[in-house]
Amino acid sequence: MCRSIKTLFNFEPPATELEIRAASLQFVRKLSGFSVPSKANEAAFAQAVEAVTATATALLAELVTTAGPRNREEEADKARARSAARFSA
Template sequence: MCRNIKPLFNFEPVATEEEIRAAALQFVRKISGFTAPSKANEVAFEEAVQGITDVAQKLMDSLVTQAEPRNREIEAQRARERNAIRFGTKA
């Protein structure tokens, strides 16, 4: 599941709040073992997602680099090419 968490720093345009929340959700799902929590755990699950989203946003806002921003489309194409080699499919 954590394979789905993609790097979000140093892209143009910058990561959106939705992308950061999606990464936080994947992280909480992984460590909790729940895809969707039970009613009894729903509040704790959502609080964890929100807390990690807030911390991740703070991290993204604090990081600095001298490197040129990466292009999302180029990185996506590279990922497709890697997957084609790995799984023997068309890129």
């Protein structure tokens, strides 16, 4: 899957509407193969982004967990450490 789509569930503070929409846009781009759709496909592309955004928002609202919320900075630090280990070889 697309590396720029990040986990949005169980963070403090919760994912914003913009973060959910950005992930939805990346998902539709990946599925369609277009980073920018042609004029002929623009309406279908926009409709798909809105549908995925609505579905993702509903999903995040319905999910439950017993785990405590994750800290965004700690998760970003872990990702940077993984990246450094992977690419420093």
